[in-house]
């Protein structure tokens with residue numbers, strides 16, 4: 490058994506862990522980075538990048554399919570599934586390669602291979618071969634896809650998003666379970682690439698949306714294109730007798746049972762933080778009801794301990810940018826421990842790369858119903874009649890913007906709409922800058938642009954904010970589906 494003594498031990502060499510490690514090193518500390526899986530990060534290997542590569546191929550196919558509506562006839566659409574997946578894997582490998590190149594430049598003595606578990610509040614045991622004694626520890630162990638054991642029992646044709654990017658060709662039929670971000674992004678991309686896709690949702694939620702009006706718009710817009718099965722329970726999944734597919738038995742909202750054959754079932758029902766194998770009992774920190782360490786989101790410190798948490802492991806907002814920011818804060822504070830200080834937490838921004846894209850930023854509708862009951866107003870724009878959106882034949886979706894009575898401060902927004910990733914950034918920046926709705930309306934708006942739709946929504950919001958707020962009452966419509 491070897492013993493390593495260091496200032497900061499980081500568990501997990503993903504985005505959050507690498508960010509924490511770099512901060513600790515930049516502070517002049519001896520840091521050790523422990524990883525038991527492949528290097529390359531979830532984002533590059535099986536997350537953000539390969540999923541966006543698949544979506545990019547789907548967008549190309551969709552552009553061809555949509556062209557005749559403009560009087561442009563490019564000829565019959567032919568999708569070469571093997572070529573699509575080859576590009577996805579080739580470009581994915583390129584992104585992973587950049588991470589690996591950076592890893593190769595780190596001092597070899599700082600990199601420890603193996604699975605870390607706590608053996609004390611400041612001590613880790615790595616695979617039974619090394620004990621690491623650290624002044625502070627950063628827990629950046631990421632998350633993993635949830636696939637219920639009963640579904641796994643059906644065999645290898647029940648898979649998570651991790652496996653999709655290893656395909657060498659596109660299958661003929663896929664059942665996607667879950668209407669969250671992964672289900673929507675991958676389900677729509679596969680559909681646009683010619684795969685028969687049915688998307689099963691036990692409730693009627695759509696991606697990260699909470700605003701009932703935007704949710705309703707999203708359901709309607711997406712259902713125009715996708716086979717969306719809302720309020721449908723997956724009753725059982727079993728392998729076909731030939732082993733070449735799966736039978737999915739489901740029960741719809743009318744109680745009717747259905748059994749359908751697919752090549753694969755893609756479980757997209759959420760991700761769980763990697764925390765249970767860490768022997769957290771030895772760490773001496775408080776855990777919440779889900780077993781996740783209780784921590785301060787501004788310092789990422791777990792209680793008053795020398796343990797800091799970052800990235801998907803924190804189960805807060807499992808997004809790349811958050812992992813990088815949280816890792817930075819955790820690494821800096823671990824290096825400075827016990828002199829812990831709050832770090833920058835930005836205005837929350839989430840983007841689902843469906844089409845139309847789905848975006849939330851700032852305070853969402855459900856959160857405002859709790860924190861600002863009777864104290865906030867909303868404005869909206871329906872993209873159906875929005876000039877530039879219609880020019881581009883992308884005139885679908887709804888934006889709702891929220892502002893605070895009295896201060897006139899812009900609080901947040903939810904939307905499904907064209908080029909929403911850009912609108913989302915614009916609005917998130919205004920939110921973080923603390924702008925009032927009036928100040929936002931004083932900004933330039935070109936013509937004809939989609940941002941004019943944002944102005945329409947802001948104008949409506951400004952009108953509401955100029956009136957007396959209605960008497961406080963419970964939000965009548967803030968209970969969207971599960």
Ligand SMILES: Cc1cc2nc3c(=O)[nH]c(=O)nc-3n(C[C@H](O)[C@H](O)[C@H](O)COP(=O)(O)OP(=O)(O)OC[C@H]3O[C@@H](n4cnc5c(N)ncnc54)[C@H](O)[C@@H]3O)c2cc1C
Nearest residue numbers: 501503504505525526531536537605631800801807808809
């Ligand atoms: C399909 C998909 C698409 C996504 N798309 C986007 C997107 O478009 N935009 C966006 O912002 N986010 C996206 N995300 C989310 C984003 O990828 C994650 O939030 C981010 O990668 C999390 O980084 P992390 O450092 O917390 O975890 P990871 O990168 O997973 O790193 C954790 C590391 O810890 C290691 N580890 C775990 N336990 C131990 C242990 N006990 N000992 C040693 N090592 C351990 C793991 O092997 C892993 O390497 C997507 C995710 C998925 C799955």
Ligand SMILES: NC(=O)c1ccc[n+]([C@@H]2O[C@H](COP(=O)([O-])OP(=O)(O)OC[C@H]3O[C@@H](n4cnc5c(N)ncnc54)[C@H](O)[C@@H]3O)[C@@H](O)[C@H]2O)c1
Nearest residue numbers: 667668669670671672691757758759760807840841842971
């Ligand atoms: N564009 C992006 O930023 C992006 C893309 C992909 C993933 N991600 C991240 O990855 C995380 C995980 O994505 P996800 O889509 O797996 O999770 P999610 O939490 O977004 O959605 C999971 C969905 O599955 C449903 N569900 C849960 N249990 C179920 C069950 N037993 N049967 C049927 N449905 C069930 C939930 O109601 C929900 O609609 C996201 O929260 C997001 O942070 C981000």
